[in-house]
Amino acid sequence: MKERYGNIVDGREDFEGGFVTLRSPADGSPITEVVYADRGKTEEAIDAAAEAFGKWSRTTLHDRQELLLKLAERVQSRAEEYSLIETMNTGKTIRQSTMMDVPLGIEHIRYFATTKEFPSPREIEHPEFPGTKGIVQYAPVGVVGAIAPWNVPLLMAIWKTAPALLAGDTVVLKPSHHTPLTALELAMDSVEVGFPPGVLNALAGKGATVGQTLVSSPKVNLVSFTGSTATGEKLLSGSGGVKKFTLELGGKSPNVVFEDANIEKAVKGVMFGIYLNSGQLCESGSRLIVQSSIRDKFLSKLKGAMERMRAGNPLDMETDVSAITTEEQKRKIENMVEGGLNLGAHMYYQKPIAETVPKEGLYYSPSLLTDVPQSSELAREEVFGPVLVALEFDREDDAVAIANDSEYGLAAGVWSEDVQKAKRVASRMEAGTIWINDYHLLSAAAPRGGFKKSGIGRELGLEGVLELTQTRHIFVNEGSDIDEVAYGLILPD
Ligand code: NAD
Numbered sequence: 062m063k064e065r066y067g068n069i070v071d072g073r074e075d076f077e078g079g080f081v082t083l084r085s086p087a088d089g090s091p092i093t094e095v096v097y098a099d100r101g102k103t104e105e106a107i108d109a110a111a112e113a114f115g116k117w118s119r120t121t122l123h124d125r126q127e128l129l130l131k132l133a134e135r136v137q138s139r140a141e142e143y144s145l146i147e148t149m150n151t152g153k154t155i156r157q158s159t160m161m162d163v164p165l166g167i168e169h170i171r172y173f174a175t176t177k178e179f180p181s182p183r184e185i186e187h188p189e190f191p192g193t194k195g196i197v198q199y200a201p202v203g204v205v206g207a208i209a210p211w212n213v214p215l216l217m218a219i220w221k222t223a224p225a226l227l228a229g230d231t232v233v234l235k236p237s238h239h240t241p242l243t244a245l246e247l248a249m250d251s252v253e254v255g256f257p258p259g260v261l262n263a264l265a266g267k268g269a270t271v272g273q274t275l276v277s278s279p280k281v282n283l284v285s286f287t288g289s290t291a292t293g294e295k296l297l298s299g300s301g302g303v304k305k306f307t308l309e310l311g312g313k314s315p316n317v318v319f320e321d322a323n324i325e326k327a328v329k330g331v332m333f334g335i336y337l338n339s340g341q342l343c344e345s346g347s348r349l350i351v352q353s354s355i356r357d358k359f360l361s362k363l364k365g366a367m368e369r370m371r372a373g374n375p376l377d378m379e380t381d382v383s384a385i386t387t388e389e390q391k392r393k394i395e396n397m398v399e400g401g402l403n404l405g406a407h408m409y410y411q412k413p414i415a416e417t418v419p420k421e422g423l424y425y426s427p428s429l430l431t432d433v434p435q436s437s438e439l440a441r442e443e444v445f446g447p448v449l450v451a452l453e454f455d456r457e458d459d460a461v462a463i464a465n466d467s468e469y470g471l472a473a474g475v476w477s478e479d480v481q482k483a484k485r486v487a488s489r490m491e492a493g494t495i496w497i498n499d500y501h502l503l504s505a506a507a508p509r510g511g512f513k514k515s516g517i518g519r520e521l522g523l524e525g526v527l528e529l530t531q532t533r534h535i536f537v538n539e540g541s542d543i544d545e546v547a548y549g550l551i552l553p554d
Pocket of ligand 1: 208209210211212235236237238266267268269271272273276287288289290291292293295296308309310311312342343344443445471509511515516
């Protein structure tokens, strides 16, 4: 990790502005200093992206993919460093950074560097007008203002940039001011491997300055936002000019376990679903909905597995659950759980954090609660922490009704050895991603996004790339008389 980080603007690292110290969530120690961009610097980056768009949008798909491949190789060659920086900045376990976030990120850049799925221009017929043809093209949108949260900073930076660069867009990336480091590293690496100046810019800084400037700028053509539903709603009203929005927002995702599930697998899946990344994932399976006939047995096995889990120092390769990324988030988790307990919820089990962790660290014990009143905030709102609420059902229809009884609709899990039944249930889920007998698998080929208050639009997959393009239709008259196709208009000879 470098001692100081600047913003990446127009192909260079820019240190203009005051430095802010970033601290480790694991022990509170200073880890590095970073410059937060202000409105002026953000406008500079937007101008650089707008200027670069002219040439970049006319490069060939082949050239863009070649550069993406070089970027994947560059990140691969620095994978260990990226993992350590990600863990130091977020407090997530080094095991997760090393085995999941960084390798998956590299795979995802590679996916966009090699995919053959990018939609080619296609010819269409117009049945109403024989003798004419149409050409449908997928043009880049322009400058993308990409705004990201703090939970998976590198993956998020890759999801927001690789498909946009593939589509021929230029990007101003704004990672969270809490966790900007790997996004800044990625943008600098893009310059190192030959992306032209201005094509990918990255700015550390706050939502109220960098974020708002991106949203209100008439030169930004698309805002690709990932964050909380509350901020997403705010952005829609603060938009300057006509622009596209994609919003990847919060969730309160159900994990439904039927009595015919493979119980050992389901226990692991439910644990992974909620405690990965200390529950700070938008699609975390935060509502366990278990069939009444196996409820007691399932909860007792889950408790046994939680007892065996290791919670503590993120830099220990054996740790399963580690720190919360920000102090504000830790307080929010504490308050929501306390609110639920005050309303009568029962703390079924709370895994103690290792006593060896420093007092200055931001830790919250992985928790499992039962008897949570359905009307409470704890049962209905996103906690974004290692907190699982257990509910139960008797019949298949009830499972679907409870799962869908939420304003959110991001993801869901279904556990059953009867795959036909699981597919039937999955098809009734009001959610953008459903895993059957699994959880959290993230493929670059699979479109991600939410139903209801969980978002608008899709990220990744062909659908995600299409969001980053605009469709052009060219109407070609190949020899028909003009008066045969122009209807309603009498043309003089
Ligand atoms: P947040 O909404 O507070 O912030 C997200 C980003 O928006 C940050 O970069 C922030 O600086 C910026 N921002 C804040 N106010 C802004 C404004 N007025 N204008 C422009 N930008 C502004 O979210 P967070 O606390 O960083 O992240 C946690 C949330 O993100 C959770 O709700 C989680 O579910 C969600 N999330 C969603 C997905 C998904 O794919 N659906 C993935 C990860 C996280």
